[in-house]
Amino acid sequence: MGFASYTDEYTSPIAPSRIFKASIVDSHNLIPKLLPQGIKGIDLIQGNGGAGSIKQVNFIDGRNFNSVKYHVDELSEDNYTYNYTLLEGDALVENLEKITYEVKFEASPSGGTISKVTSKYYTKGDFMLKEEDIKAGKDKVLLMYKVVEAYLLQNPDAYV
Numbered sequence: 202m203g204f205a206s207y208t209d210e211y212t213s214p215i216a217p218s219r220i221f222k223a224s225i226v227d228s229h230n231l232i233p234k235l236l237p238q239g240i241k242g243i244d245l246i247q248g249n250g251g252a253g254s255i256k257q258v259n260f261i262d263g264r265n266f267n268s269v270k271y272h273v274d275e276l277s278e279d280n281y282t283y284n285y286t287l288l289e290g291d292a293l294v295e296n297l298e299k300i301t302y303e304v305k306f307e308a309s310p311s312g313g314t315i316s317k318v319t320s321k322y323y324t325k326g327d328f329m330l331k332e333e334d335i336k337a338g339k340d341k342v343l344l345m346y347k348v349v350e351a352y353l354l355q356n357p358d359a360y361v
Contacts, residue, residue, distance in 0.1 A: 203324035209339060211346055214313040215260040215353045217306040221281045224349045225304070229256065235348045239264065251276050255288070266290065274301070281306035296328035318342065 213220055223231055229250070241259040248254025254273040260266050269290030276283050287300040301359040303319040320339075322330055353359060 203322075203326070203328060205291050205330055205335075205340075206319060207335065208317060211316040211318070211343065212309060212313060213346075214311070215318065216312065217281045217308050217314045219353055219360045220314050220316070220349065221278065221283075221306050223353055224346065225283045225361070226250070226278065231349065232345065232350070235352055236345065237261075241257075245268065248273070255286055257290075263319070275359045286323065296325045297330070298323040298325050303306045317345065 205283050222263055229245060233240045233242045239261060241261050244257045244259065246255040250256075250273070255270060256273065257268055257270045259268045267290070270288045271287045272288050274284040274286055283302075283304040285302050287302075301321045302322070303317075303321075305317045307315045307317070309315045320335075322335070324330065337360050
């Protein structure tokens with residue numbers, strides 16, 4: 202089995218508690234509203250949304266992916282941490298066993314947030330991931346993050 206790990210850091214002027222609630226805890230409600238051009242909905246398949254839950258993201262027709270299903274490994278509203286594992290779906294190409302994500306929101310000195318995201322790719326055999334595929338995935342995550350951030354900036358009373 203092959204393995205690759207990448208860590209990215211993003212900054213935001215939004216406080217960690219707000220961006221965590223909006224982008225993680227209430228993502229199943231907020232994200233489809235903010236990104237209707239890409240996401241049909243997010244369904245809770247198992248659990249209550251916390252650790253142990255399984256969620257499925259359904260994309261609109263005509264996209265590269267139809268859906269992805271993931272397991273919530275950890276969700277801590279006290280520490281602003283969220284870890285999950287992509288279990289199945291179109292994003293898992295034939296030679297990719299799984300992808301895990303570790304997300305941590307920390308307060309920045311300016312009162313905003315520093316978001317740290319570590320992606321771990323577990324491949325089958327000698328399969329090597331293409332750098333452009335990894336970058337495309339990271340760009341989609343960053344786009345979603347920026348859309349949530351813009352919503353929170355425009356709605357200062359949301360998710361307080």
